[in-house]
Amino acid sequence: MTETILQTRQLGKRYGKRWAVKNLNLEVCRGDVFGFLGPNGAGKSTTIRMLLSLIRPTEGEAEIFGYPLKSSRSEALQRVGGIVEKPDFYQYLSAYKNLEILGSLSGGVDRKKIYEVLELVGLSNRAVDKVKTYSHGMKQRLGIAQALISDPELVVLDEPTNGLDPQGMKEVRDLIIYLSRERGKTIILSSHLLNEVEMVANRMAIINKGELVVQGDVNALLNEGDKSVILHAEPQQKVIAVLKSKEKLFKSYDVREEDKFEIIMDFIFIPELNKALVDAGVQVNALIPMRSLENLFLSITENASQV
Numbered sequence: 001m002t003e004t005i006l007q008t009r010q011l012g013k014r015y016g017k018r019w020a021v022k023n024l025n026l027e028v029c030r031g032d033v034f035g036f037l038g039p040n041g042a043g044k045s046t047t048i049r050m051l052l053s054l055i056r057p058t059e060g061e062a063e064i065f066g067y068p069l070k071s072s073r074s075e076a077l078q079r080v081g082g083i084v085e086k087p088d089f090y091q092y093l094s095a096y097k098n099l100e101i102l103g104s105l106s107g108g109v110d111r112k113k114i115y116e117v118l119e120l121v122g123l124s125n126r127a128v129d130k131v132k133t134y135s136h137g138m139k140q141r142l143g144i145a146q147a148l149i150s151d152p153e154l155v156v157l158d159e160p161t162n163g164l165d166p167q168g169m170k171e172v173r174d175l176i177i178y179l180s181r182e183r184g185k186t187i188i189l190s191s192h193l194l195n196e197v198e199m200v201a202n203r204m205a206i207i208n209k210g211e212l213v214v215q216g217d218v219n220a221l222l223n224e225g226d227k228s229v230i231l232h233a234e235p236q237q238k239v240i241a242v243l244k245s246k247e248k249l250f251k252s253y254d255v256r257e258e259d260k261f262e263i264i265m266d267f268i269f270i271p272e273l274n275k276a277l278v279d280a281g282v283q284v285n286a287l288i289p290m291r292s293l294e295n296l297f298l299s300i301t302e303n304a305s306q307v
Contacts, residue, residue, distance in 0.1 A: 002029045002030070003029060003030040004027055004028070004029055004030075005028060005029065005030050005064065005065055005153075005154060005186060006026065006027070006028040006051070006062070006063070006064050006065075006154065006186075006188075007025075007026065007027050007028075007062070007063045008024050008025055008026045008047075008051075008060065008061070008062045008063075009025060009060055009061050009062075009063075010023050010024070010025065010059060010060035010061075011023075011024040011025070011026075011047070011050060011057055011059070011060035011061065011062055012024065012057060012058050012059045012060050012210075013043075013046050013047075013050060013055065013057055013058050014058040014059075019210050020043050020046040020210050021043040021046050021047050021050070021207075021210045021211075022210045022211050023060070023211060023212070024043075024047060024060070024207065024210075024211070024212055025212060025215075026047075026205055026212070026215065027215070028154075028186065028188060028203075029186075029203070030186055031180070031184065031186055032186050032187070032188075032202060032203050033176060033177075033180050033186075033187045033189060033200050033201045033202055033203075034186070034187065034188045034189065034201065034202075034203050034204065034205070035189050035191070035197035035198075035200075035201035035203070035204035035205070035218065035293075036048075036188055036189065036190040036191075036204070036205055036207075037190075037191070037192075037194065037197060037204060037205070037206045037207070037293075037297060038206060038207040038208055039192075039208060040192065042207045042208050042209065042210065043207055043209075043210040043211075044158070044190045044207065045084060045085055045158055045190070046210075047207070048082065048084050048156055048158050048188075048190060049084055050062065051064070051069070051082075051156060051188075052077070052080070052082050052084065052156060053069060053073050053076075053077060054084065057070075062076075063076070064076040064077065064080060064154070065078075065079060065153075065154075079152050079153040079154060080152050080153075080154045080155075080156065081146075081147040081148060081149070081150055081152035081154070081155050081156070082147050082155065082156030082157065082158070082188075083143040083144065083146060083147050083156075083157060083158055083160065084156075084158045085158055085159065086139075086143075086162075087139060087140070087142065087143030087146060089131045089139065089142065089146075090131065091130065091131050091132040092130055092131075092132060093130065093131065094127065094128045094129060094130055094131070095118060095123055095126060095127050095128075095129065095131060095134075095142050095145070096114055096115075096118070096127045096128055098131060098142070098146070099114045099117065099118070099145060099146065099149050100114060102146055102149055103149050103150070106150050109149055109150070113149070113151070114127075114149070115127065117145040117148045117149055118145055120145065120148065120175060120178075121141040121142065121144050121145045121148075121171075121175065122141060122171055123138065123141055123142060123145065126138065135163075136163035137163045137164040137165065137168050139163075140160060140161070140162055140163050140164060140168075141164075141168070141171075141172070143160070144157065144160055144172070144175070148179075152185070153184075153185060153186060154185070154186045154187075154188070155179065155185050155186070155187045155188070156187075156188045156190075157176075157187065157188065157189050157190065158190045159190060159191055159192070160172055160176075160189070160191070161173075161191065161193060161196060169193070169196060173196060173199060173200055176189065176200050177200055180200075189201060194293045194297055195293065197293060198218065198293035201218050202217065202218055203215075203216065203217055203218060204216070204218050204221070204293075206297060218293070221296060222293065222296055227264070227265065227266065227267055227289065227290070228262055228263070228264055228289075228290040229250075229262070229263045229264075229265055229267070229270060229287060229288065229289055229290060230256075230260065230261070230262055230263075230286070230287075230288040230290055231260070231261040231262075231263055231277075231284070231286070231287055231288075232259055232260055232261075232284075232285040232286040232287075232288075233259060233261070233277060233282050233283060233284045233285060233286075234258070234259040234282070234283050234285070235282070235283075236255070236258055236259065238280055238281060238282045239261060239277065239282055240255075241280070242273075242276050242277050242280045242282060243261070243263070245276070246272075246273060246276050249265060249269040249272060249273050250263050250264060250265030250266075250269065250273070251264040251265060252264045259285070267289050270287055270289065273287075274287055
């Protein structure tokens with residue numbers, strides 16, 4: 001049976017008359033890499049701040065490892081580590097010293113552990129350098145090390161790849177996968193980089209204007225609703241003739257370029273459509289299913305904005 005280790009019920013935060021987060025019900029299970037997505041200003045960081053007890057909710061409640069955050073804050077957060085937005089450090093101290101100070105706040109941490117987490121995030125060779133000499137991306141990785149220093153069971157990462165180059169993003173992605181699969185950690189990953197989340201998350205939630213829009217298994221959600229297929233084929237008139245004769249296979253199509261078509265259809269009908277095109281003498285250069293988290297995200301948030 002799957003164990004729920006974090007749950008929110010009608011969680012909300014209001015600033016004046018504006019609700020930054022409202023009626024939010026999240027459920028994170030042990031072992032999840034949980035993608036937490038939303039447009040800028042959707043309420044992601046506000047939610048994370050409430051979960052880490054950095055700000056008080058206006059209404060609702062959160063429960064972590066079975067402990068209500070409101071009444072049992074220290075018990076709830078004892079096994080949690082996280083970073084929110086831009087991590088802060090003592091700029092004139094080394095990375096090692098920063099982590100040592102942080103570890104002392106939770107009872108102390110030995111030298112071996114500090115070097116272990118620095119090795120994990122690729123900073124062991126810069127451990128004794130002052131943080132002021134670090135690039136923005138290096139500070140982001142040090143922030144992840146900060147979240148891991150107490151060896152938490154639940155790791156909350158708010159935009160952990162912010163400022164990283166493609167290689168740095170891959171390293172963080174590999175680290176998240178390693179922490180989940182090899183270390184058994186549960187991870188909440190807030191990010192606007194949808195393709196990065198798609199590659200690591202098994203479950204996700206999308207919020208828009210502070211409210212939950214959808215939540216569930218990533219693969220199941222990606223298989224729901226309309227799906228786009230890009231067809232590269234020629235000549236155009238033959239392609240259009242086949243599409244008109246096979247209208248039952250798809251919902252709609254649009255001519256993008258002379259030899260490029262976008263078709264809204266269920267992927268299970270792709271082989272049948274491809275056969276019909278080839279049998280009609282069409283030269284099919286590519287049939288590309290466009291199932292992606294980005295497409296789902298855009299369709300969901302655009303629909304929510306129109307409500």
